[in-house]
Amino acid sequence: MLCFIPDTTALSPPPLLRHSHNGMSFCACDDAVARFLFDFCFQTYCDAAGEPQSAAGTPGSGKAPSTSSPVSLLHAYMGAQEEDKGSVKGGAALCQGRRITRDGCIKAVGQADVIRNEFSEATFERIIDCSGKCVLPGLVDAHTHPVWAGDRVHEFAMKLAGASYMEIHQAGGGIHFTVEHTRAASEAELLAGLQQRLGRMLRAGSTLVECKSGYGLDLHTELKMLRAIERARTSTDIGISSTYCGAHAVPRGKTAAEATDDIINNHLPKLKELKLSGEIQVNNIDVFCEKGVFDLESTRRILQAGKDIGLQINFHGDELHPMKSAELGAELGARAISHLEEVSDEGIVAMARAKCAAVLLPTTAYMLRLKQPQARKMLEEGVIVALGSDFNPNAYCFSMPMVMHLACVNMKMSMNEALAAATINAAYALGKSDTHGSLEVGKQGDLLIINSSRWEHLIYQFGGHEALINYVIVKGKVIYENERCEAMGSY
Ligand SMILES: N=CN[C@@H](CCC(=O)O)C(=O)O
Ligand SMILES: [Zn+2]
Known part of the structure; x- marks a missing residue:
């Protein structure tokens, strides 16, 4: 011992602190856990x-x-x-x-x-x-994209010079650039990069992280990424919640409708089979619900199909344009929605009612000079607010302490709120607040x-x-x- x-x-x-535990949102002062x-x-x-x-x-x-x-x-x-x-x-x-x-x-x-x-x-x-x-408590990072090959430092320079995220994406860069390099990489190469990144996250205090696929878009590469995550789960000490994110972008050569059908008819049945055989443990399903990527209806179909095979819904929504993603997530029983810079007032209320966590990503809003998510309004309405680093080739940050700092300065969260958002609430967003996120007898x-x-x-x-x-x-x-x-x- x-x-x-x-x-x-x-x-x-x-x-006073908005805080979640076991699906409840409450004030910390009234609760023994807090x-x-x-x-x-x-x-x-x-x-x-x-x-x-x-x-x-x-x-x-x-x-x-x-x-x-x-x-x-x-x-x-x-x-x-x-x-x-x-x-x-x-x-x-x-x-x-x-x-x-x-x-x-x-x-x-x-x-x-x-x-x-x-x-x-x-x-x-x-x-x-x-x-x-x-x-x-160990920090919990509720949103990361840590499996990929290549980097996009050249795009950082383009963005500093004024190019927007979507301009780069539509010109074939951004996620498409990373997809090209990730498809070309071997599983061993992806695993090596992943292990190194997880090590850096751990040294920055994260003990449980969500890890997404999503730089393959085709079944073969998505499975390669998920296998790398699975091998990292058994070969590293950090806790992992894995997310299938095959709808991270519409692959070149397909329409969004075709990509949606491919995911529902081919990817998800294979995932179900691998989950049942115990070969891969996948916990969550994700879609990038965004104008020019997956619209609300495609998002609904994919998320529902993922839920039907037992995955928790945890997706990207209302980031660059108001999409009514929050309303959709609340309706589908999503565990969490990330980004939400463009969420509507109705969406905030719906998320609070549905106990759907808001995973806010201060690094992305900072990097892309987006408007900040309305953290204060969400907290006041009773939304369970969590934080994530959004580590990815666009937002290259491993550090939840820095994420908490940005959340305090740019989103006007208090330090107590930021700590709860980076521990117990982030664990809630991953469906793990029974075992993680606070120091209690019986918890990990x-x-x-x-x-x-x-x-x-x-x-x-x-x-x-x-x-x-x-x-x-x-x-x-x-x-x-x-x-x-x-x-x-x-x-
Ligand atoms: N917005 C969509 N996905 C990621 C970015 C992925 C990338 O640009 O490679 C995000 O959460 O910020
Ligand atoms: Zn993301």
Whole structure:
């Protein structure tokens, strides 16, 4: 087991926050989950690891003490990733009075002395001294396109010179350029690029990421991409939610209607077969619903067909033109819709009612100088707002800390809102808020330890996360340890 000793002094109660958990949208102040998240966020000091401390409070039950408590000492004890092979140690036997399978889930949360008593006979593989540091949930990136070959740095120059995203796309560049290179690449090459990118995401604090296909457009290449994602799922530590995005663009030589028929009649039946045989796990279906790409009716047909084979609907909508994508997503029971720069007022209300998450992508609005999505209005209307990096050859950003910073500055989100959007709400957008996105007993032990006594530095220091992130932990196992972090300091 791994033990963290993040002693805390609660600084102040978090402000009102729109937050989601298990499909509910609520104010953080009224909910134990959110209070827990922020108890962990407001950590200021710690004594030496392993030293007994005194603090009043309740044992780790997943219900954290209120942030109004003057002293809030929290410990999180977690199992390591490997299955226990039978040598149950004293500590393991103590926990909840039953055999612990070392499953990488959080075993207890609560006041330090209470948990110390509960686990007094436990032995730990490692104890991490979190003096002066903060422990946060691992970040969740709800929208990425990380499988591709070639890059589009030349197009960045064109855009800086004034070309629009759609002008480049219609001239055969953009997604078409990447499709050409991705079709020519081998699965091994795609996997190598993907693993490298996932490593960079992990070092920037993401422990769960959504990964889309969508640079093949033909069945052969889409499957090649999905297989690369599947191999990354088993060969890397980062969590993956995979998305079939064969309707990312209309392939050259086909009309949108022909491409729609091809997806429904050929791609999806094959995906269903591979899902059933266990060869590929695909979680979501995506379409780029946009003027000049897939219109509302084609989008509806593809998404419905994907839903019919058990995929969660999670698609690109209302980005460059108002398409009524939000209204469609709400009607179809979409789990999430991304972009939404051009969403209508009715669409926002419909998404709130349908508990359909809005995945906002600050890097894209910034890169393409689009109008910003109306994050404030969405939050006020009760939409579950999540964030994603949208990492792709157009928006080349791996870093959720930078995404949170942009969301705060450009979309006027508070830092608390941005953190919730990049953790529990992003997990909700992927259908994983039961197991990911916050630090609760029974949830997967994915977390970050940052080298600052105030968690807000992770957002405030734009581009400073490399020096701030001290540890990245997935399923209770230290995946990344930044030794330079101590030397660099955080201020
Ligand atoms: N807008 C559509 N898809 C991506 C961009 C993909 C690309 O340009 O390669 C997005 O979410 O920003
Ligand atoms: Zn995208």
